[in-house]
Amino acid sequence: MKSMKLNVITKIMLLMLIPTIVWSEEAIDFNTDFLDGEGTENIDFSKFSHANYVPPGDYSLDLEVNNTKIIAEQPVIFFNPNYDKKVSLACITPEIYPLLGLKEEWENKIQWLKDGQCLDIRSIPEMSFQGDLAKNTLKIKIPQAYMEYQDASWDPPTRWDDGILGAFLDYNATGRLVKEQKGNGKGTQTGITATGTMGANIGPWRFRADWQSQNGELNKRSQSWAWNQLYAYRAIRSLSARLTLGEQYLSSTLFDSFRYLGVSLETDESMFPPRLQGYAPEIAGVAKTNATVIVKQDGRIIYQTEVSPGPFRIQDVNSFGGGTMDVTIQEQDGSVTSYKVETSKLGTLTRPGQLIYQFVLGKPTKDEHNTQGPEFSLGSLSWGATNNTTIYGGLLASSEYQNVAIGFGRDFAPFGVLSGNINISRAQMGNIDNNRTLSGNSYNITYSKQFDEINSQITFAGYRFSERNYMSMPQFIDRRYNGDTIDSGKELYTIIFGTALPDYNTNLYLNYSHQTYWNRPSSNQYNMTVSNYFDIGKMKNVSLSLTAYRTKSRETTDDGVYVNLNIPLENNDSSISYSGSYSRGTHSNNVNYFSRIDNRQSYNISAGTWDKDKLTTSGMYTYEGDATQLNASGTYIQDEQSALSMQIKGGMTITPEGGALHRNNSVSGGSRILIDTNGIITVTT
Known part of the structure; x- marks a missing residue:
């Protein structure tokens, strides 16, 4: 008898599984005469005829x-409506x-069953x-x-999920040691520069403190912190927006950045799909030795x-606001080169009918x-007024200073994207x-264009003219x-x-800026690179x-060829390579060997x-560990100096579920x- 009941149950399960692979709602009739055993007359087989x-x-x-x-x-309950x-x-x-x-919009249209516990799919x-x-x-x-939009x-x-409770500390520290071997400057000098963020996540709120030390x-x-x-x-x-309270830097495409204490509500483009997010600045330069590149904005x-x-070329700088970035190249030979990079964003187009907004109340600090x-x-x-036209504007106002801006952006396909705006200040x-x-x-005025027919692209081209008495908010405060x-x-x-010439295996890149002033000499910065790839016998690529390059500012003037x-x-x-650098006052020739030990x-x-007749040696080691990233380098110049530098970058995260040191x-x-990982310590990503 027991085996007969099991036989009936098995056959019923087979009947249950057959319809689950069918999408049609048409009924299916089953011949149940082949089911033998007691109790079959008490089973309602008509339910299983529905797909x-x-x-x-x-x-x-x-x-x-x-x-x-x-x-x-996911726990799911099936029920009979x-x-x-x-x-x-x-x-x-x-x-x-x-x-x-x-x-x-469907939240106001849908209906519920079982006293609001289950969705009634008939309402969709x-x-x-x-x-x-x-x-x-x-x-x-x-x-x-x-x-909703799918990607x-x-x-x-x-x-989305708010995540779990946790606290963290991220850091990026660089230490330098230079030993001079000539002149009155003989001796050893050191310097440490560190930046980072510490914070905590509690429910939907994120608490952050950005710090730096030199x-x-x-x-x-x-000796600053x-x-x-x-x-x-x-x-x-x-709202695809971020609400922020506290002390922060203004991030705006229309007004220069400054720090303030207050509250802001603004569209957060990081909530958009990646392909709908905007422009990021690019920094280009030339290092003569192993060097540290530091980018500052508003100090x-x-x-x-x-x-x-x-x-x-640095393309992953996260600009916190419009204005100008100060770039410093600290060479291991002790020299320093400084220049400025404009970070005004290109007037990106907004999708038709969409509004991107920013509202701020506060006081400068x-x-x-x-x-x-x-x-x-x-x-x-x-x-987004139309498919190819965006209109934008803004007002920054206080009792002593006002700045109003209005502009447009338009895609003149196939001629590129053009945008322009005017700012009017009163102080x-x-x-x-x-x-x-x-x-x-x-x-x-800014312009961007992809020239597919010649494999070229103007990533960013801009012109700005400011009258003598025009002032941004941070200039007014200063x-x-x-x-x-x-x-x-x-x-x-x-x-x-940038352009590519595939027939000649050649690439060309140009980064140029020229700034004039009403009250001091002009500054210039350009970087132009031509590269070619070819084969020599069995040696490929x-x-x-x-x-x-040229860097000319009030502090320095540097021209060179590399x-x-x-x-x-x-x-x-x-790989093995030869490099030669020729600039004002210094000439260097080096043979280099690079090797990747592992991943x-x-x-x-x-x-x-170095400098025509002095011998020089240098080296750099890079390690990407589970807990930190490490760059260590050293340079020796005969009768001049020796220098060491080390960069450590990593973080620490602690949660109620555990913690870790990490890259x-x-x-x-x-x-x-x-x-x-349930106690398994050998899991890697």
Whole structure:
């Protein structure tokens, strides 16, 4: 008898599994005469004639929406709805519903069953379920027109999570030691520069403190520790916006950056799909030796890295606001080169009908975090008027200073993207300037174009003209409240251009800027590189590059040429190269060897001549460990100096689930993932 009951149950289960792979709602009739055993007359087999029927009960299933898995092993209840006891439905609870990714408008249209516990799929036309027990999956089909924007590398806000409770410390520290061997400067000098972010995540709120520290003789004997920003923020998902409270730097495409204490609500483009996010600045230069590149904005360090001798291009700087970035190249031979890079963003187009906005209330602050100047308010909007035209503008206003901006951006396909804006400032100078009111205008035009037919691209081209009495908000504060003499910009030309000549295996790159002033000499900076790839017998992908550069500012003037010949060896895991650098007052020639030890370690060593007749050697070692990233380098110049430098970059994260030391490959203070490996310590990513 027992075996007979098992036989009946087995056959019933087979009947249950057959319909779960069918999408049609048409009924299917089964011949139950082959079922033998007692009790079959008490079983209602008509339910199993409906496609997709799953017996009522509790299940743990993966959820798929339009063939995309959205969550694994989700508890799901199947039930018979009161309007048709012969069908079974999956209970989509109010907690599961946001994961479906439906547009916000459906929240007011949908209906619920079982006293608001389960979604009534009849209220969403053409929505359907399929319970696939064989694959342990609930497959949900929803018309694409009802869904939020979908992207393979991005989830809509309804599927986002606030994350877990945790605290962290990210750091990026560089230490330098220089031993002079000639002149009155004999002796040893040291310097340490460190930046980072510490913070905590509590529910939807993120608390952040950005810090920096500099000390030592190489940093002008300064012993400073500074908190750059102290603030808390949270995402407002329904608005694709960020609400921020505290002390922070203004980030605006229309107005220059300055620090203030207050509150802001602004569109957060990081909530957009990656392909819809905007322009980032690029920095180019040439290092004569192993060097440290430091990028500052409004006095705070926003980026630092170690580079090898030769041309470099930095494309991952996270600009915290419009204005100008100060770039410093600290060479291991003790020389320092400084120049400025314009970071005004290209007038990116906004999607038709969409508004990108920013609203700020606050009061400017100075170095000691005390407020300075009048309270201000700021509002700006960018509106996608048509498919190819964007109109934008803004107002920054206080009792003593006002600045209004209006502009446009248009895609003149196939001729490129052009944008332009005008800023009008008005400043009451008080006793510092005989109570005068100074007014001025600033005009800005930018252009971008991809020339597919010649494999070329103008990434950024811009022109700005400012009248003598035009002032930005930070310039007004420095002049009115600190009595500083400000650099009054007049004209600025900027262009970044690249082209490829595939028939000749040649690439050309140009980065140029020219700034004139009303009250001091002009500054120039350009970097042009031509590179060619070719084969010599069995040696493949040999490269030859020539870089010409100029950096001219009030502090320094440097012109030079850099040439490099690189020959790959051993499956591109190593190479040998020649490099020559020729600039004002210094000439160097070096032979270099590079080798990759494994996926985490590499090194290079070089030897040659410096300043025509002095011998020099240098080397660099790079290690990317689980807990930190390390760059160590050294340089020796005969009868001149020897220098050592080390950069350590990493972070520490602590949560109730555990903690870890880790690398810091992303923006300092950014998101991180904590994975429970159930005690296994050999898991790597």
